[in-house]
Amino acid sequence: MTMTTTISGWGNYPRQESQCTKPSTAALLRTAVNQEGSLLARGMGRSYGDSANAHKVLATSYCNHFIDFDERTGKLTAESGITLREILTVIVPKGWFLPVTPGTSYVTLGGAIASDVHGKNHHIAGTFGQHVTSLNLVLGTGELLTSSKHENADLFHATCGGMGLTGIIISATIQLIPIQSSFINQKTIKAGCIESACELFEENNDATYSVAWIDCLAKGKNLGRSVLMLGEHAEEGGLEIDLKEPVAVPFNTPAALLNSMTMKTFNTIYWHKAKAKPHHAVPLMPYFYPLDAIGNWNRMYGKKGFLQFQCVIPKSDGVANMRKLLTEVANSGEGSCLAVLKQFGKANDSLLSFPTEGYTLALDFKLNESTMQTVSRLEAMTLDMGGRLYLTKDAVMQESTFKATYPNWEKFEAVREQYGAIGKFSSMQSKRLGLA
Amino acid sequence: MKKVLIIGATSAIAEHCARIWAAKGDVMHLVARNEQHVQTIASDLKVRGASEVTTYYLDLNNVGRHEELLNVADDALGSVDIVLIAHGTLSNQIKCEGSVEETLAEIQTNALSTISILTLIANRFEARKSGAICVISSVAGDRGRSTNYVYGSAKAMVTTFTSGMRQRLYKSNVSVVTIKPGFVDTPMTSEFTKGLLWAEPSAVAEKIVKAIDEKKSEIYVPSFWWMIMVILKKLPNFIFKRLDL
Ligand SMILES: Cc1cc2nc3c(=O)[nH]c(=O)nc-3n(C[C@H](O)[C@H](O)[C@H](O)COP(=O)(O)OP(=O)(O)OC[C@H]3O[C@@H](n4cnc5c(N)ncnc54)[C@H](O)[C@@H]3O)c2cc1C
Ligand SMILES: NC(=O)c1ccc[n+]([C@@H]2O[C@H](COP(=O)([O-])OP(=O)(O)OC[C@H]3O[C@@H](n4cnc5c(N)ncnc54)[C@H](OP(=O)(O)O)[C@@H]3O)[C@@H](O)[C@H]2O)c1
Numbered sequence: 001m002t003m004t005t006t007i008s009g010w011g012n013y014p015r016q017e018s019q020c021t022k023p024s025t026a027a028l029l030r031t032a033v034n035q036e037g038s039l040l041a042r043g044m045g046r047s048y049g050d051s052a053n054a055h056k057v058l059a060t061s062y063c064n065h066f067i068d069f070d071e072r073t074g075k076l077t078a079e080s081g082i083t084l085r086e087i088l089t090v091i092v093p094k095g096w097f098l099p100v101t102p103g104t105s106y107v108t109l110g111g112a113i114a115s116d117v118h119g120k121n122h123h124i125a126g127t128f129g130q131h132v133t134s135l136n137l138v139l140g141t142g143e144l145l146t147s148s149k150h151e152n153a154d155l156f157h158a159t160c161g162g163m164g165l166t167g168i169i170i171s172a173t174i175q176l177i178p179i180q181s182s183f184i185n186q187k188t189i190k191a192g193c194i195e196s197a198c199e200l201f202e203e204n205n206d207a208t209y210s211v212a213w214i215d216c217l218a219k220g221k222n223l224g225r226s227v228l229m230l231g232e233h234a235e236e237g238g239l240e241i242d243l244k245e246p247v248a249v250p251f252n253t254p255a256a257l258l259n260s261m262t263m264k265t266f267n268t269i270y271w272h273k274a275k276a277k278p279h280h281a282v283p284l285m286p287y288f289y290p291l292d293a294i295g296n297w298n299r300m301y302g303k304k305g306f307l308q309f310q311c312v313i314p315k316s317d318g319v320a321n322m323r324k325l326l327t328e329v330a331n332s333g334e335g336s337c338l339a340v341l342k343q344f345g346k347a348n349d350s351l352l353s354f355p356t357e358g359y360t361l362a363l364d365f366k367l368n369e370s371t372m373q374t375v376s377r378l379e380a381m382t383l384d385m386g387g388r389l390y391l392t393k394d395a396v397m398q399e400s401t402f403k404a405t406y407p408n409w410e411k412f413e414a415v416r417e418q419y420g421a422i423g424k425f426s427s428m429q430s431k432r433l434g435l436a
Numbered sequence: 437m438k439k440v441l442i443i444g445a446t447s448a449i450a451e452h453c454a455r456i457w458a459a460k461g462d463v464m465h466l467v468a469r470n471e472q473h474v475q476t477i478a479s480d481l482k483v484r485g486a487s488e489v490t491t492y493y494l495d496l497n498n499v500g501r502h503e504e505l506l507n508v509a510d511d512a513l514g515s516v517d518i519v520l521i522a523h524g525t526l527s528n529q530i531k532c533e534g535s536v537e538e539t540l541a542e543i544q545t546n547a548l549s550t551i552s553i554l555t556l557i558a559n560r561f562e563a564r565k566s567g568a569i570c571v572i573s574s575v576a577g578d579r580g581r582s583t584n585y586v587y588g589s590a591k592a593m594v595t596t597f598t599s600g601m602r603q604r605l606y607k608s609n610v611s612v613v614t615i616k617p618g619f620v621d622t623p624m625t626s627e628f629t630k631g632l633l634w635a636e637p638s639a640v641a642e643k644i645v646k647a648i649d650e651k652k653s654e655i656y657v658p659s660f661w662w663m664i665m666v667i668l669k670k671l672p673n674f675i676f677k678r679l680d681l
Contacts, residue, residue: 001623001626001627002626002627003626003627005629022623024473024623025472025473025476026476027472027473062448062623065476065477066479066480066484067476067480068479079476090483090484
């Protein structure tokens with residue numbers, strides 16, 4: 001059941017020698033908590049940095065069973081190791097969809113809760129945790145406890161977004177949303193600069209889904225030029241779902257292939273090719289999970305891996321501040337072709353949940369010394385602007401930045417203390433950020 | 437809608453086969469010894485689309501109850517279209533070498549218990565002149581190797597037994613499918629370091645379900661194991677015995 005392996009997040013940095021236990025049933029997952037020393041739950045390892053790294057991890061992948069699905073009410077209960085992808089195969093044909101989904105379907109239910117993930121509908125639907133009606137957590141004491149907004153609410157709000165540091169989520173119930181079709185009516189709008197992109201988000205605040213792909217290498221008057229993609233669930237087209245197996249990137253490609261020239265070309269072509277389009281129907285899977293078509297695309301960054309930087313900055317002065325961040329990125333000339341801009345709605349009650357009202361920017365940096373410095377400058381700027389970084393993407397944030405930008409961290413620690421998590425659950429990230 | 441009896445239903449490979457059948461709306465009867473585990477699987481299969489799932493608990497080494505097991509399955513399913521036999525344990529070779537009891541227990545689990553069920557099912561299907569029987573054997577049964585010949589010889593018995601049964605039942609329109617997986621990443625092999633030769637249970641399950649549908653006789657999964665085993669079987673003993681495999 002246990003073996004020693006090297007693990008890492010999706011960014012392949014940092015790597016960690018780890019004793020990995022993969023219990024074959026939920027009952028064994030629960031008792032595995034009783035082993036010596038401190039532990040951490042690990043799902044699909046789609047967090048980018050060291051959030052899911054620890055000396056001892058408990059893999060949830062065999063605990064991937066549906067427990068109950070009420071097709072009339074859209075309430076779904078499942079074990080925590082099930083992936084959103086598996087959930088989709090069952091619910092979409094029955095006319096239901098995830099209330100919130102991240103940009104990949106290869107994440108577990110437990111991981112989605114622990115990172116309190118957001119999707120393109122954050123401005124309307126909030127985060128994943130807001131749709132969890134209850135969850136079962138194994139505490140450091142080995143006890144199994146149910147929590148929800150109404151029951152053990154303090155534990156619930158520490159666990160949603162709590163990065164596995166309160167215990168092991170064994171199972172959870174979520175409320176799905178009804179759909180009439182497995183298609184999305186997509187509308188594409190081009191924005192010539194960051195100011196106009198932010199204006200467009202404002203104007204389209206009632207769109208169910210909105211996100212912008214942003215060319216973060218464009219400078220000057222083109223700075224922040226983007227393609228805004230809006231979406232609404234269609235009413236026609238049927239409920240079929242097409243799950244193609246991804247095309248694999250078989251090994252780490254030489255990082256040189258991904259130099260700034262090729263990225264710049266890619267970005268320019270993408271921007272010019274994108275056409276402003278009125279509503280047209282696209283299937284769910286490519287709309288929500290375009291990157292899932294290529295398995296292990298993270299290997300394209302080579303052996304050393306990459307960092308993802310995702311910040312949110314407050315709405316006031318948001319546009320001017322976003323211009324500053326993008327200028328920094330553009331000047332570095334090192335940003336990726338994968339940059340995403342989105343307007344967030346209001347924050348929620350979960351203690352370490354990332355989204356707050358404002359603008360969020362996410363992009364990759366191929367790892368080297370210079371990009372490390374760029375990311376660290378971006379971290380400092382975000383701190384100055386009153387923003388914060390997303391824990392599930394982070395591999396390098398300083399303890400001081402974390403504590404200054406997540407003011408609820410002390411309350412979080414108090415809840416952990418109360419429920420026996422301190423000393424029992426920790427990650428490489430939690431140690432770096434100065435959590436007990 | 438097919439009616440499937442799965443023996444050793446808590447096996448990861450069997451469970452992935454069951455998920456494929458569930459998605460097609462088939463009916464299943466699951467037999468396993470871990471009650472809680474098989475209940476979890478049954479609820480899961482229902483959500484995944486199985487028309488009906490029933491369960492039965494038995495340590496399969498209790499061969500005295502195999503007849504009853506099949507009667508209960510017939511009651512639950514009406515008549516059985518497919519039987520999949522998947523239970524097994526990866527024997528601890530070192531322990532077996534030091535203990536007759538351990539060796540015989542492993543042969544009991546991996547060969548004799550399966551042969552007991554096969555004997556009973558063969559007669560039932562032969563009389564009915566229909567049905568498919570699928571057994572998970574192993575590449576380990578193709579040639580005894582120093583590191584796992586107890587397990588290997590048990591699987592060899594299963595392979596040979598099903599080969600004979602296949603000939604016998606061919607005349608009665610009953611297909612017998614022998615599956616020889618290579619290395620599969622399941623709880624059975626959780627302590628092994630995984631490399632290029634390893635397959636996912638979901639991929640193996642797809643091949644198994646397809647082989648049953650196509651009434652195949654014997655398959656290696658993944659198929660490249662056929663090549664590996666051809667070479668391994670052809671190696672002359674004066675070389676083979678010097679190897680550490
Ligand atoms: C291509 C891509 C696109 C993405 N898009 C988005 C996006 O749009 N929005 C967004 O919010 N995120 C996004 N993410 C991030 C991803 O959704 C989160 O990192 C998610 O938590 C990963 O889930 P996982 O199962 O892989 O968890 P892991 O990476 O294995 O773990 C992440 C954290 O969850 C904890 N955890 C996992 N399982 C459990 C459990 N059972 N009990 C307790 N704690 C647990 C771990 O301890 C760890 O702290 C994206 C990631 C990728 C690779
Ligand atoms: N994994 C591989 O690499 C590999 C390779 C070749 C062949 N195989 C064969 O494939 C089959 C399935 O194995 P797997 O890989 O899916 O491993 P697995 O998940 O460990 O499944 C084996 C199952 O057999 C059950 N079992 C063992 N003894 C039993 C008994 N006396 N009564 C009832 N159930 C019993 C176990 O139940 P408990 O959980 O209750 O113990 C377990 O669920 C086995 O026949 C195995 O030999 C596997």
